[in-house]
Amino acid sequence: xxxxxxxxxxxxxxxxxxxxxxxxxxxxxxxxxxxxxxxxxxxxxxxxxxxxxxxxxxxxxxxxxxxxxxxxxxxxxxxxxxxxxxxxxxxxxxxxxxxxxxxxxxxxxxxxxxxxxxxxxxxxxxxxxxxxxxxxxxxxxxxxxxxxxxxxxxxxxxxxxxxxxxxxxxxxxxxxxxxxxxxxxxxxxxxxxxxxxxxxxxxxxxxxxxxxxxxxxxxxxxxxxxxxxxxxxxxxxxxxxxxxxxxxxxxxxxxxxxxxxxxxxxxxxxxxxxxxxxxxxxxxxxxxxxxxxxxxxxxxxxxxxxxxxxxxxxxxxxxxxxxxxxxxxx
Numbered sequence: 001x002x003x004x005x006x007x008x009x010x011x012x013x014x015x016x017x018x019x020x021x022x023x024x025x026x027x028x029x030x031x032x033x034x035x036x037x038x039x040x041x042x043x044x045x046x047x048x049x050x051x052x053x054x055x056x057x058x059x060x061x062x063x064x065x066x067x068x069x070x071x072x073x074x075x076x077x078x079x080x081x082x083x084x085x086x087x088x089x090x091x092x093x094x095x096x097x098x099x100x101x102x103x104x105x106x107x108x109x110x111x112x113x114x115x116x117x118x119x120x121x122x123x124x125x126x127x128x129x130x131x132x133x134x135x136x137x138x139x140x141x142x143x144x145x146x147x148x149x150x151x152x153x154x155x156x157x158x159x160x161x162x163x164x165x166x167x168x169x170x171x172x173x174x175x176x177x178x179x180x181x182x183x184x185x186x187x188x189x190x191x192x193x194x195x196x197x198x199x200x201x202x203x204x205x206x207x208x209x210x211x212x213x214x215x216x217x218x219x220x221x222x223x224x225x226x227x228x229x230x231x232x233x234x235x236x237x238x239x240x241x242x243x244x245x246x247x248x249x250x251x252x253x254x255x256x257x258x259x260x261x262x263x264x265x266x267x268x269x270x271x272x273x274x275x276x277x278x279x280x281x282x283x284x285x286x287x288x289x290x291x292x293x294x295x296x297x298x299x300x301x302x303x304x305x306x307x308x309x310x311x312x313x314x315x316x317x318x319x320x321x322x323x324x325x326x327x328x329x330x
Contacts, residue, residue: 096263109167125285130169
């Protein structure tokens with residue numbers, strides 16, 4: 001059943017129409033097919049795309065599913081369009097979707113009728129810290145510089161993130177603001193649809209600061225176009241250039257914040273099929289290839305499946321709803 005408290009707005013109705021059209025154009029798979037479709041709820045190159053394609057590549061290399069896996073980027077409304085498409089495929093036992101905190105937020109901020117708890121939970125794959133990004137020539141040399149300027153006039157500093165209100169790139173700066181003594185309602189937050197547009201906004205000086213996971217910005221950081229003022233994990237990145245970036249706690253800010261991503265299936269699939277899909281990801285998680293992906297991308301190996309993941313999704317859904325309510329955004 002749809003979650004209560006989700007007003008069906010014009011944006012949600014548009015999402016339903018667009019997603020239904022996308023679903024109708026999909027490939028039909030018979031019950032005996034071993035082929036799968038993995039829906040990615042944002043643009044190529046974004047965090048969901050990176051995670052979803054990494055999982056697909058490992059499963060393909062290990063021949064885990066015994067069939068082909070097609071990847072389809074369904075873009076729109078911060079992931080709410082993809083969520084609606086997934087729910088519209090109720091009973092389809094050959095479709096999966098990458099999901100995360102950003103999609104949870106988008107289902108609220110775009111007034112979607114459906115949320116992540118309406119789907120079938122398969123597996124949480126990982127978690128990762130967020131980073132604070134600035135252009136190379138930013139006047140903010142470190143986190144203390146940013147905090148001092150931000151506290152002086154919060155509304156004058158435009159910050160951006162690659163997720164809708166309620167997503168990780170929104171929740172992180174709101175929690176950071178509250179931690180350093182800034183009213184979160186005074187934060188000037190600008191939404192961008194993923195890492196690519198956020199990078200362009202930073203380099204084009206449309207915003208002063210960006211908040212996001214760092215894996216998709218690795219090229220711009222390596223080239224020196226972007227700098228990282230701090231990371232939100234309990235510890236620094238274990239290796240590479242990002243290992244030089246201090247955590248927030250190292251810089252005197254008592255905050256740890258982690259984003260996460262996982263995989264859902266449509267509602268109304270059989271228990272046997274749910275267990276089979278979970279088994280695919282358990283085998284993937286145990287493989288050397290997945291361990292390499294986790295290490296390469298600086299992810300934390302947070303893995304849980306089935307009902308445990310479902311309980312976690314309910315907690316995350318409540319977390320987002322409560323935060324948006326406190327900010328007057330519901």
